[in-house]
Amino acid sequence: MIWKISMNLTSMVFLLLGSVSSIVLSVYELMFNKCYVIEWEIISVNSSVIEVSYVFDWMALMFLGFVLLISSMVLFYSGSYMEGDYNLDRFIYLVLAFVASMGVLIVSPNLISILLGWDGLGLVSYALVIYYQNEKSANAGMLTVLSNRVGDVAILLSIGLMLSMGSWNFLFSSLYLSDELNLLMKFLIVVAAMTKSAQIPFSAWLPAAMAAPTPVSSLVHSSTLVTAGVFLMIRFSPALVNSEAQVFLLLVSCLTMFMSGLGANFEYDLKKIIALSTLSQLGVMLSIIGMGFSGLAFFHLLTHALFKALLFMCAGVIIHNVKGFQDIRYMGSLSSFMPLTSMMMNLSNLALCGAPFLAGFYSKDLILEVAFMSWINVVSFVLYVLATSLTVSYTFRLIYYSLSGDFNLIGLSNISDESVVMTNPMLVLSSGAVVGGASLSWVIFPEMHMICMSGLMKMLVLLVSFAGGLTGYLMNLMNLDYKLNCLSLYGVTVFVGSMWNLPFLSTFNLSNLSLTSGGYVIKLSDKGWSEVLGGQGGFNFLVKSSVFGQVFQDNSVKVIMKIFLMSLIVILLL
Structure with a gap:
């Protein structure tokens, strides 16, 4: 066990050093407008x-630095979370392979080398799920890898x-890719x-991928697989300008953002609620790329990575303390027993909601304001507003059930922040979730831009x-949740709570x-x-031909006369 923990710490130290080096070098390149290519x-x-x-x-270097930072924290965290696991060394190797695949994908400018990291992520994610x-x-892993x-x-x-x-x-x-002749290729990249x-x-x-250990979920949902x-798309964004693929991406991502926000309000699994919140934020990033603002998507990608990794780590500590339960109805009043974890979970939740002056505020609020100012259509505008409101709704629902409601766990429970x-x-x-947004906004957007909006539109995000x-x-709080009231609308509740029946469609009908x-x-x-015309048919034809030829080679007069008479009869009949 000592060797495994030390291996854990060694990996963490090397990744942390790589993270600091990457971030410092990226700031240097940004200041002096440099770029290095190895080919x-x-x-x-x-x-x-x-x-x-x-x-x-x-x-590439800034994103790589964030990936290495979060993965180093996840490996350090795993030393306690995965304690007692017989395969801890295998787990660490898989996480390192996961990070290496993501690193190859980040620094690759061509599709051949991107495929190496892309397939590596898919394969290692299957092994982790x-x-x-x-x-x-096994079922979750198969769904993940086939999708x-x-x-x-x-x-x-x-x-x-x-x-x-x-x-x-x-x-x-x-x-050159922005030419209309390459529309099929752009649609293929968007589908990928x-x-x-x-x-x-x-x-x-x-x-479904929540079947993986919680440290893996923290890494996957913040900075690796789903990002x-x-x-x-950020790399490909110049090719999507003024194309149908861009509009398609905008509509699909806005629908995903709305669907995941609505489904999270009906979910009771702690990890699945946070997974649906990730899906909602991915919709925000891809929708703003669909409008042509890839820089804002990258900014939100970095800030989201910080507070989402923290949110999953807090969820892991809570699950670890409440004896493995993931249903939020078994929790409640955890702020009395775990003040430090509750504080950091509230911090990450508020950053997710875009609370002022936290990391999510600087990116998410800016994205919404730019979206409201751009050429957005009415459908996308309504979906943006509803998704923003639903995000805060399921976040405060989660806070009530897990941190501030009634204590619903068994009587004899030892819950604390001792690890x-x-x-x-x-x-x-958590320090990144507080100051990361402001620091990144100063680094990435050093020049100010004018935002021209009416007072109502400016306050709309905070109001909703x-x-x-x-x-x-x-x-x-008033016990009006979807318990008895939803039974009258059971079909609608099931439809909305099951992500519009997508798990059913993805596994049963289409597979059948x-x-x-x-x-x-x-x-x-x-x-x-x-078989008839190919292998077996050809084999049978050759066998019969060889037998026929063998008869002629034997000089059988009887057979030759029979063939001659048959041929004569056929000629006379014709």
């Missing part, structure tokens, strides 16, 4: 060069379509990003946030349809006509 050729085919190239610009080796984890395979196929098709360009460096040929970032109709795998699609190994990394991230929070808290149609195709092709 070497592997093979050249028909003037198309397959090469490995890595770009170290300020954006099935980590606990039970039936639920992500759709995005892998889209990337592979995009690689084939980019063959005519002579290079796969999309970062350096984004102006939608699968990785779990947008409609690929949303079912994200809550890979957002980062790919320093888990609370110390949370303190580091206040109304949503009040509704979410009071409906539970594909398996049945696949069975018919196998019977008709592999075991049918392709």
Whole structure:
């Protein structure tokens, strides 16, 4: 056990050093407008060069620094959370492989090398989701990996379509990609990003992936797997300007944002509520990319990573203390027993809601104001307002059930903040959740921009946030929650609470349809006509021909005369 903990700490130290180096170098590049590219050729085919190239610009290095920072805190946190696990060393290796795959994806400017990190994330995420080796984890892992395979196929098709360009460096040929002739490739890249970032109709795998250990969830939902699609769209954003793919991305992400916010208000699983909040924030990022503001999406990506990692760590400490329960109805009044964890959970929740002067406020409020000023349509505007209100509603509902309501756990319970190994990394991230937004806004947006809005539109975000929070808290406080009242609208409740039946559609109907149609195709092709006309048919024809030839080689006069008479009869009949 001592060796495993020391390995844990060693990995944490190296990742932390890498994080500090990356962030310092990114600020240096941003100040002096520099960018470093490393490139070497592997093979050249028909003037198309397959090469490995890595770009170290300020954006890649800053995001890489945040990934390394959060992963180092997660590994330190895992030393206590995963204590007693027989496979802790395997868990650490998987997390390090996960971080390495994300690092390759971040610094890759071409699709060939991006596919390496993209597939690495999918493979390692499957290994982490099935980590606990039970039936639920196996089903969740299969749903996760099959949903992500759709995005892998889209990337592979995009690689084939980019063959005519002579290079796969999309970062350096984004102006040419903005041509209307490349619309199919842009749609494929958008679909790939939608699968990785779990947008409609690929949303079912994200809550299912909560079967993984909580430290993995903290890493996945803040800075690695689900943010890979957002980062790919940020890199590809110059190619999407004024295209139909951009409008498609805007509508799908706004719908996802609304759907996840609505579903979280009907959910009782602590980790799934936070997973749906991640889905909502991913919708915010992709929708602002759909309007053409990729810089704001990157800003929100970084601030969201800080407070979402903290929120999952707080959830892990709570689950650890309440004996493994994840249902929020078993919790309540935890602020009396765990003041430090409750304080940090409230901090991350308020940052998620966009409370003034916390990390989420600087990015989320700016995104909403820019969205309200841009060429947004009425549907997207309404979805933005409703999603903002629903975010605050389910956040305060969660605060009531877990931190400030009635104590609902068993009588003999030992709940405390005594684990320093888990609370110390949370303190580091909580400082980021407080000052990270302001610091990043000074670094990334040093120049001021004019925001011209009416007083009502300027205050709209705060008004709907206040109304949503009040509704979410009071409906539970006055016992008007969806307990008996929802039985009269049971069908609507089930539909809304199950993410518009997406888990059902993703697992049962489509899989049955594909398996049945696949069975018919196998019977008709592999075991049918392709056998008759292919392998077995050719074999039978050759066997009969060889027997026929052998008869002639034996010089059998009887057979030759029989063939001659038959031929004569046929000629006479004709």
